[in-house]
Amino acid sequence: MTRRVQNWLFGASLALAFLLQMVPLPDVMLAFKPWWIGLLLVYWAIETPERVGLGLAFGLGLTADVLTGELLGEQALRLVVLVFIVLRFRARLRFFPMWQQMLAVLALLLNDRVVAVMVRGFAGEAMPAWTFWIAPWTGALAWPLLFLLFDALRVRAKA
């Protein structure tokens, strides 16, 4: 029963992340929008690694590309890289204090931006504006909120 609730929470959170990614914001705030799908996958990969594999990351990335992307496979590649790193260092990430987790998430997201720039460079796109690099910082700031929120939700689901 709790298993089913957890599955439901997992699916709903990912669907919500996709929508949040596309919800319009005022122009000045656009650059600050964190990469919700990435953040959420990091969370689920740390907490329930049996659910999150590279295959899921790849599939979700393809979905994201179909929804918002420009090149099929770009976000799939970025998510696979992200999830791989998280799963590899999961044992350590899990027991980090919150501020270290934030730093780790920041590093992950910055690394993801580098990967994105590389992919877009190969695809022949111009170097994005410097505001491209703001989102990882807001993502790292949003991490504690997301972490605490979903921990509370999962505790409630278990009860």
Add this chain to the structure above:
Amino acid sequence: MPIARDNATLFAEGAVSTLRLIVYLVVAVAVMVLDHRGGYLARVRAFAGAVLVEPAYRLAALPADVARAARTAVVTQDTLARENRELREQLLLAQARLKRLDVLLVQNERLKALLDAQENLGLAVKFARLIDVDLDPFRHRIVLDAGAKQGVEVGQPVIDAQGVMGQVVQVLPNSSIVMLVTDPTHAIPVVIERTGLRTIAYGSGAIDRLELPNIPISADVRVGDRLMTSGLGGRFPAGFPVGEIVAASSSDSGMFTAAIAHPAAALDRSGEVLLLEDQPQPYGPPAPEPAPVRPSAEAGPPAPSREGAP
């Protein structure tokens, strides 16, 4: 050697193996290369359009729509009255302009009739609204609520009341995706209204900037010059405002004059846009005329020569 044991612990420790990572990376790269060559994403998106993509777009736009509706519901009468007055003033101004245009139109018709031109100036347009969805803040795309079922085609120019906004790059069943003129991968052939100089305006990636990096150094370009579409290239019809030059200086290499222009269209504010129906000119040079009556030996340029005409 302990290599084998190292590997074993490596695989045992992490649930995820490097081999699988490599496989997925290779697949992702292959998909990207294929898509880059073949443009499969557009086809997948068109295929999944009705069931997945469009509902997701509408759903994502919902909060903004609700917020707007709420604002309209609670807006004070004072604001409404002010807005009404402003709109009326704008309407007056627009009508005055239209009157002047009417005169020009009549004059134009007469001149065109004189020139025996077949094209008319009547613009067939389709009205469309923006769906408020953010696809990627670093790529300048907007989503419209008209698609293939409403007769939208890839390549249709999109304008608003002030000028050219961009062109349709992808069509879904009931919505379409438009690339704005400020997208870094967009270029539009323009002509400087005052001097008639032809050049190309590139998107800069900033919503309020167009770049004209290669104007001849001897050309006469001033701040305040207006840019119009030149109609060359066959994508945008001629004579629509594109922008206004706000800065002009020598380029870094010193070989050209580089100018910065401000787009004329309200790219970040427009809620309603017009899709131009008629594709302006056929792409490429005009078709050669049927073989001339008089036999001519030389295989000259295909363009019909006017010299023989009385």
